[in-house]
Amino acid sequence: MRNPPAVFSIAIDLAILTIRDDRLAVLLIERGKPPFAGRPALPGGFVRPGEDLDDTAVRELSEETGLDGRTLHLEQVRTYAAPGRDPRGAVASVAYLAIAPDLPVPVAGTDAARARWEPVDDDRLGRPWLAFDHDTILADALERARAKLEYSPLATAFCGETFTIGELRAVYEAVWQVRLDPRNFHRKVTGVDGFVVPTGERRSPPTGRPAALYRRGDASMLYPAMLRPGTGRP
Amino acid sequence: MRNPPAVFSIAIDLAILTIRDDRLAVLLIERGKPPFAGRPALPGGFVRPGEDLDDTAVRELSEETGLDGRTLHLEQVRTYAAPGRDPRGAVASVAYLAIAPDLPVPVAGTDAARARWEPVDDDRLGRPWLAFDHDTILADALERARAKLEYSPLATAFCGETFTIGELRAVYEAVWQVRLDPRNFHRKVTGVDGFVVPTGERRSPPTGRPAALYRRGDASMLYPAMLRPGTGRP
DNA sequence: GCAAAAGTGTTTTGCTTACACCCATGA
DNA sequence: TCATGGGTGTAAGCAAAACACTTTTGC
Numbered sequence: 001m002r003n004p005p006a007v008f009s010i011a012i013d014l015a016i017l018t019i020r021d022d023r024l025a026v027l028l029i030e031r032g033k034p035p036f037a038g039r040p041a042l043p044g045g046f047v048r049p050g051e052d053l054d055d056t057a058v059r060e061l062s063e064e065t066g067l068d069g070r071t072l073h074l075e076q077v078r079t080y081a082a083p084g085r086d087p088r089g090a091v092a093s094v095a096y097l098a099i100a101p102d103l104p105v106p107v108a109g110t111d112a113a114r115a116r117w118e119p120v121d122d123d124r125l126g127r128p129w130l131a132f133d134h135d136t137i138l139a140d141a142l143e144r145a146r147a148k149l150e151y152s153p154l155a156t157a158f159c160g161e162t163f164t165i166g167e168l169r170a171v172y173e174a175v176w177q178v179r180l181d182p183r184n185f186h187r188k189v190t191g192v193d194g195f196v197v198p199t200g201e202r203r204s205p206p207t208g209r210p211a212a213l214y215r216r217g218d219a220s221m222l223y224p225a226m227l228r229p230g231t232g233r234p
Numbered sequence: 235m236r237n238p239p240a241v242f243s244i245a246i247d248l249a250i251l252t253i254r255d256d257r258l259a260v261l262l263i264e265r266g267k268p269p270f271a272g273r274p275a276l277p278g279g280f281v282r283p284g285e286d287l288d289d290t291a292v293r294e295l296s297e298e299t300g301l302d303g304r305t306l307h308l309e310q311v312r313t314y315a316a317p318g319r320d321p322r323g324a325v326a327s328v329a330y331l332a333i334a335p336d337l338p339v340p341v342a343g344t345d346a347a348r349a350r351w352e353p354v355d356d357d358r359l360g361r362p363w364l365a366f367d368h369d370t371i372l373a374d375a376l377e378r379a380r381a382k383l384e385y386s387p388l389a390t391a392f393c394g395e396t397f398t399i400g401e402l403r404a405v406y407e408a409v410w411q412v413r414l415d416p417r418n419f420h421r422k423v424t425g426v427d428g429f430v431v432p433t434g435e436r437r438s439p440p441t442g443r444p445a446a447l448y449r450r451g452d453a454s455m456l457y458p459a460m461l462r463p464g465t466g467r468p
Numbered sequence: 469g470c471a472a473a474a475g476t477g478t479t480t481t482g483c484t485t486a487c488a489c490c491c492a493t494g495a
Numbered sequence: 496t497c498a499t500g501g502g503t504g505t506a507a508g509c510a511a512a513a514c515a516c517t518t519t520t521g522c
Contacts, residue, residue, distance in 0.1 A: 005243040005280035010315065010326060046239035049324070052316045079313040079328050081244065082286045090283075092244060092326070094313050166500070184485065186502060191483090208500030209492035224483060400473075418512065420475060425510090442473030443519035458510065 008081065008092045012056045013044035013134065015077070015141035016065065016098040017175075018117065019158050024174040025117040026138060027065060027100075028130070032114065035087045036131030042138065043115065044093070057096045064115060065100075073099040073157035077141050085133050093132075097141040099157035122177060146175055151225045153195055156216040162199055164211035165189055176228055188226060194219030242315065242326045246290045247278035247368065249311070249375035250299065250332040251409075252351065253392050258408040259351040260372060261299060261334075262364070266348065269321045270365030276372065277349065278327070291330045298349060299334075307333040307391035311375050319367050327366075331375040333391035356411060380409055385459045387429055390450040396433055398445035399423055410462055422460065428453030 016027040028040040043064040047056045053076065058069030074096055081092035120142065129135055148154040149172060156163070158171040169185045172178075189195060196214040204210040250261040262274040277298040281290045287310065292303030308330055315326035354376065363369055382388040383406060390397070392405045403419045406412075423429060430448040438444040 003282050005245075006283040006285065008242050008244055008281075008326075009239040010242055011239075047242075047315065048237050049240040050317050051240065053313065076312050078310055079287065081281065081328075083284050092242075094315075164501085181486075182500080183487085183502070188484085204493070205500060207494055207498070209502080211501055227484090229485095398474085415512075415514085416473080417475070417477095417514080422511080438520065439473060441471065441521055443475080445474055461511085463512090 008090045010047040011044050011091050011093045013042045013093045014096050014098055015138050018100045019102055019174050020117055022170050024120045026120050028118050029114045031131055039131040041131035042134045053094050077144050095137045097144055101160045151222050162213040162215050192222050242324045244281040245278050245325055245327045246294055247276045247327050248330050248332055249372050252334045253336055253408050254351055256404050258354045260354050262352050263348045265365055273365040275365035276368045287328050311378050329371045331378055335394045385456050396447040396449050426456050
């Protein structure tokens with residue numbers, strides 16, 4: 001054939017996000033060998049024969065963090081295959097976004113010793129940081145998460161089984177990097193049909209009135225949407 | 235290595251959408267050889283060595299339709315790599331969504347003889363239709379287009395350089411498969427900052443008052459958004 | 469004049485915002 | 496009783512939906 005197809009390995013790279021200390025954090029590993037030895041990178045690994053992409057994502061999530069990808073939110077973001085993006089050769093990367101509740105610490109696992117949570121902020125994303133093109137991948141995954149908070153119940157994936165409205169608000173504030181009015185937020189969230197349902201339980205904060213506990217409802221889309229402030233005009 | 239990476243060819247498959255006779259249409263080719271010989275399929279082809287995914291998409295678009303991908307809207311949707319999705323072996327497919335103005339007919343090109351526009355409706359998408367997993371790919375690409383009409387000026391990509399508000403409304407109606415109130419639509423569209431700008435010209439329809447012509451503005455996001463009706467509650 | 473499409477005005481209803489205010493708890 | 500976060504009330508402003516109405520063309 002005059003124009004033979006290129007041949008690729010396909011890697012899955014995971015942007016695993018959580019909220020720690022009210023700040024957005026991403027799980028990174030320190031690369032042990034070249035290329036980019038010693039540099040932080042998104043965890044990931046190669047698709048094996050007979051595996052679908054989602055399977056690889058679940059497996060890598062488990063191997064790198066001990067997290068169970070079948071119970072976590074996990075979604076494909078996009079694919080990167082620019083020539084030269086991986087010095088080792090033709091490697092396409094399929095990026096996945098994963099959302100985890102606040103965890104004690106990266107759990108034991110094959111590669112967990114090299115893993116750590118790192119805070120993410122717009123400042124850090126503006127400067128070169130991660131190995132390969134992982135800065136771009138992280139930025140794209142984060143933008144996906146930011147957008148999906150608006151019209152999907154994704155924010156609940158950052159929370160445990162039950163959560164308070166205040167915790168849910170902390171998720172929105174950390175991911176969007178904005179301050180939201182607690183009073184309006186409360187009304188908005190509880191007014192969206194199927195977003196959260198009260199459990200009847202309460203939880204006492206360190207100080208202050210106990211907050212009602214909620215669990216995730218069955219809505220897959222939010223209506224009305226939780227629109228980001230500032231997306232509008234000046 | 236105990237778990238060697240799988241090796242893939244990567245294909246680009248294009249969901250090229252346009253509006254013809256006020257109906258949404260997709261460009262399909264008839265497959266000439268097995269697998270799926272004689273079945274309709276999305277146009278596409280393999281990534282070549284040294285090519286980035288976007289480059290392949292632009293090249294294939296040109297080869298199959300004569301369209302210039304550099305002037306058209308073209309965006310990656312997602313990647314499919316389920317084992318067995320291509321009987322020929324390990325082929326991953328990166329789906330692209332392309333939007334074209336109404337064209338006379340698929341233009342001459344390498345494979346253009348096999349290409350044709352086919353109307354798309356929800357009815358047809360419900361039944362098996364295309365080769366490979368292209369039904370799924372088309373459905374995902376279409377949903378992407380439907381969603382982006384809400385918050386981006388994507389609809390203008392279906393129109394020529396200049397267009398009337400009525401033509402723009404026809405785009406929304408065809409893609410969303412709904413009827414929109416012409417009067418409210420007019421006000422909404424012209425009220426969105428940077429969506430459309432008047433050229434000062436007019437165009438006479440077969441019958442009726444001449445409509446003002448507009449061209450695309452410089453907004454990249456719409457505010458307020460053009461929300462789909464019916465997404466809400468009953 | 470008539471049909472057809474363009475475009476404006478008006479009213480109702482619902483969501484967002486801003487902010488005052490009350491509630492329940494630990495120290 | 497005070498600080499702190501939880502939660503409700505209210506009013507202004509904007510946007511969407513529904514629909515009456517006027518404008519401007521071809522025939």
